[in-house]
Amino acid sequence: MEEESKPKEKFCGNCRYHNTYEYPALIFCFVQYQKQKNPVVSTLFCCDQWEFKPQGCFCLEDTLKRSGRKS
Amino acid sequence: MKREDFLNSPVVHMKLKPSMTVNQLVQQFEKSGSFGAGRLAAACDVYERMLRDEQCTIFLALAGAVVPAGLRATLADLIRKRLIDVLVSTGANMIHDLIEALGGHHYKGHWFVDDFLLYKYHIYRIYDIFVPEEDFVKADRALIETFDEIANKSEKDAYSTNELMREIGSQLKDPESIVGAAYETNVPIFLPAMRDSEFAYIHRVHSHHSEGRELTVDAFREVPEMLTIMERSPHIGMIVIGGGVPRNSVQHAALMTGKGLDYAVIITTDRPESGGLSGSTLEETISWGKVKRKADKTMVFADALIAFPLMVAAVLERLGKDFHRKGNPK
Numbered sequence: 001m002e003e004e005s006k007p008k009e010k011f012c013g014n015c016r017y018h019n020t021y022e023y024p025a026l027i028f029c030f031v032q033y034q035k036q037k038n039p040v041v042s043t044l045f046c047c048d049q050w051e052f053k054p055q056g057c058f059c060l061e062d063t064l065k066r067s068g069r070k071s
Numbered sequence: 072m073k074r075e076d077f078l079n080s081p082v083v084h085m086k087l088k089p090s091m092t093v094n095q096l097v098q099q100f101e102k103s104g105s106f107g108a109g110r111l112a113a114a115c116d117v118y119e120r121m122l123r124d125e126q127c128t129i130f131l132a133l134a135g136a137v138v139p140a141g142l143r144a145t146l147a148d149l150i151r152k153r154l155i156d157v158l159v160s161t162g163a164n165m166i167h168d169l170i171e172a173l174g175g176h177h178y179k180g181h182w183f184v185d186d187f188l189l190y191k192y193h194i195y196r197i198y199d200i201f202v203p204e205e206d207f208v209k210a211d212r213a214l215i216e217t218f219d220e221i222a223n224k225s226e227k228d229a230y231s232t233n234e235l236m237r238e239i240g241s242q243l244k245d246p247e248s249i250v251g252a253a254y255e256t257n258v259p260i261f262l263p264a265m266r267d268s269e270f271a272y273i274h275r276v277h278s279h280h281s282e283g284r285e286l287t288v289d290a291f292r293e294v295p296e297m298l299t300i301m302e303r304s305p306h307i308g309m310i311v312i313g314g315g316v317p318r319n320s321v322q323h324a325a326l327m328t329g330k331g332l333d334y335a336v337i338i339t340t341d342r343p344e345s346g347g348l349s350g351s352t353l354e355e356t357i358s359w360g361k362v363k364r365k366a367d368k369t370m371v372f373a374d375a376l377i378a379f380p381l382m383v384a385a386v387l388e389r390l391g392k393d394f395h396r397k398g399n400p401k
Contacts, residue, residue, distance in 0.1 A: 019208045020193040028208045034280055039212070057191045 006052045013043035013060025016053030024062035080104070093381060094388040111378055113369040114336045115385045120367055121308035121334045122154060122390065125397050128304035129334075130321045133160040134313035134349070136197045138249065139167040139177040140376050142312075145383065147252040153396055154383075155310070157300060158253060159261045159317040162268025165236065165250055166210070167202075172248040173213045175206025211273055217242065218277040222286040231292035232262040259300070261293045264316040294324070301328045308334035312375040314341055314349025322361035331360055335368040336382070338375045 007014050012027045021028040021040050031049050033039035041047075043063040083102035088095075094115075101112035121127050131149070138146070149155050167177070180201035189196055193204035221230075221238050230238070240254025253260045262270075265288065278285045301307055301324055309325075309332050311318045318337070325332045341350030353370055356362040371378050 020204050021208055022205060023193055023203065028205075028212065030276065033212075033276070036280070056187075057193060059193070 093384040126305035132317035134315035229287040229289035331363040
């Protein structure tokens with residue numbers, strides 16, 4: 001099976017694990033939460049623990065569409 | 072028995088009229104006396120007798136997703152009016168109560184839907200109900216913080232599930248919340264399978280950052296609490312929605328006190344043949360000593376979301392608006 005190529009840009013929305021907080025623009029990040037940093041971050045945010053493993057969700061795609069950006 | 076003993080009560084056919092009240096409809100069910108209609112009419116009679124018995128403590132055992140499905144306010148009302156005395160529930164039903172108490176919602180959906188599409192939109196499905204993931208996440212966050220606060224201020228070594236529900240209930244403002252209503256009216260809520268719900272995840276995250284101030288919930292601590300209530304109660308009644316762990320927790324406590332249940336109404340769609348507790352008949356329960364041989368009892372095989380509101384509405388109508396239970400021993 002062909003491995004999915006990694007995205008050019010790193011976003012929370014294509015991180016290995018995320019939950020939605022305000023679909024699609026805001027994500028609740030438990031990594032941030034455990035570090036006592038603001039856990040509610042933009043889908044387009046990216047922290048140093050970003051890891052690509054897509055969930056197959058629409059968060060990033062819809063956020064990029066709404067912000068007028070291309071993926 | 073003689074032949075004529077089998078043939079002394081003819082089926083009276085139902086007559087349905089415009090503007091019938093719920094209790095009038097149930098009375099027509101009673102005249103027919105057949106199948107689910109007959110059992111539902113019998114359940115109304117048993118519940119009414121439980122409520123009119125001044126020495127009866129009524130346990131409601133709750134399993135299955137009836138809180139997200141629309142029984143939340145009904146159950147909170149029953150608690151406020153003291154038409155039940157003790158709630159024994161799955162953890163999940165209380166989580167769904169708290170999701171709404173903390174600002175979230177459940178939505179009417181459909182059972183025939185592309186579930187992977189829902190997954191991609193972060194929407195969870197409970198048969199034909201949709202729950203947005205963010206409502207779960209926001210409730211999780213609030214409850215993790217509540218767990219932190221309780222752990223930081225508490226001098227207790229551990230909480231029972233009922234004590235924890237009281238702590239959470241004391242912080243709620245939503246008048247339709249089950250947990251809030253139970254706190255206000257001092258109705259115990261026991262969650263015998265609490266870790267089998269979102270509470271487990273909430274506790275996991277809380278314990279990760281608790282730095283030694285971890286909230287401990289002792290699953291066995293509710294046992295003596297429940298037994299004490301039963302021991303003080305001259306008569307014990309049980310209403311079951313679904314079955315599962317909540318039903319057996321009530322029945323098993325009735326066995327441990329050596330008393331057995333005096334009244335029982337079970338509403339379920341489960342069947343006895345597979346040997347599971349939820350479908351086991353009340354006659355089977357008698358063999359364990361959990362229900363008295365001559366208990367006032369019936370089992371309704373029906374969707375609880377239909378049968379339970381019908382039963383409650385019919386009984387409320389019979390009792391009238393001025394009815395107040397007296398002498399409740401709890």
